Amino acid sequence: GQNIDQPTEMTATEGAIVQINCTYQTSGFNGLFWYQQHAGEAPTFLSYNVLDGLEEKGRFSSFLSRSKGYSYLLLKELQMKDSASYLCAVSSYKLIFGTGTRLQVFP
Amino acid sequence: GAVVSQHPSRVICKSGTSVKIECRSLDFQATTMFWYRQFPKQSLMLMATSNEGSKATYEQGVEKDKFLINHASLTLSTLTVTSAHPEDSSFYICSARMGRAGGYTFGSGTRLTVV
Numbered sequence: 167g168q169n170i171d172q173p174t175e176m177t178a179t180e181g182a183i184v185q186i187n188c189t190y191q192t193s194g195f196n197g198l199f200w201y202q203q204h205a206g207e208a209p210t211f212l213s214y215n216v217l218d219g220l221e222e223k224g225r226f227s228s229f230l231s232r233s234k235g236y237s238y239l240l241l242k243e244l245q246m247k248d249s250a251s252y253l254c255a256v257s258s259y260k261l262i263f264g265t266g267t268r269l270q271v272f273p
Numbered sequence: 274g275a276v277v278s279q280h281p282s283r284v285i286c287k288s289g290t291s292v293k294i295e296c297r298s299l300d301f302q303a304t305t306m307f308w309y310r311q312f313p314k315q316s317l318m319l320m321a322t323s324n325e326g327s328k329a330t331y332e333q334g335v336e337k338d339k340f341l342i343n344h345a346s347l348t349l350s351t352l353t354v355t356s357a358h359p360e361d362s363s364f365y366i367c368s369a370r371m372g373r374a375g376g377y378t379f380g381s382g383t384r385l386t387v388v
Binding site: 199206207208209211214251253255257259260261262263264265266268 | 307309314315316317318319322364366368370376377379380381382384
């Protein structure tokens with residue numbers, strides 16, 4: 167079977183840093199994606215990791231450890247507009263999404 | 274960049290009728306299309322994977338006779354929800370991929386409401 171788990175909900179304060187974790191057990195692995203999704207909209211690509219380590223992109227960074235089946239998304243300098251759902255997804259011959267994390271940013 | 278056009282964006286249909294959702298890749302050839310369903314406050318659940326010119330592969334628990342998928346060309350895939358019921362009301366979204374190493378491009382999604 168395939169399991170991709172994330173915390174259901176997280177809250178944080180504007181200007182803070184938040185880390186969203188993702189653990190996975192899948193039958194294949196060609197890389198891990200992170201997406202942001204607002205309600206009723208398509209997911210928006212944030213980052214992609216295929217090798218172990220940290221990928222940094224502005225306020226967003228993503229880390230991958232393939233041996234541990236673990237990834238995290240780090241959001242810095244949080245803004246109110248970052249309130250959304252964050253989805254990790256594992257790519258093999260198909261793309262399977264994790265359970266998703268709803269992030270609420272408070273002033 | 275790669276664009277996938279999905280139509281309609283919203284549809285309301287009567288219980289028992291069928292609804293067709295289209296996804297077109299506008300500037301690339303989508304060798305593989307993926308169809309997802311998303312219920313409120315949940316993540317995207319993969320329904321099926323289709324490769325151009327061959328039958329779709331359905332995920333466990335998805336009724337292939339109810340959710341008909343056609344991928345007759347490299348730029349068009351359709352999902353038909355047959356004999357729709359209120360419990361089929363959901364957000365349906367497609368994703369297209371060019372080759373096995375390509376990235377995934379998502380359509381804008383279809384909000385289906387069955388009354």
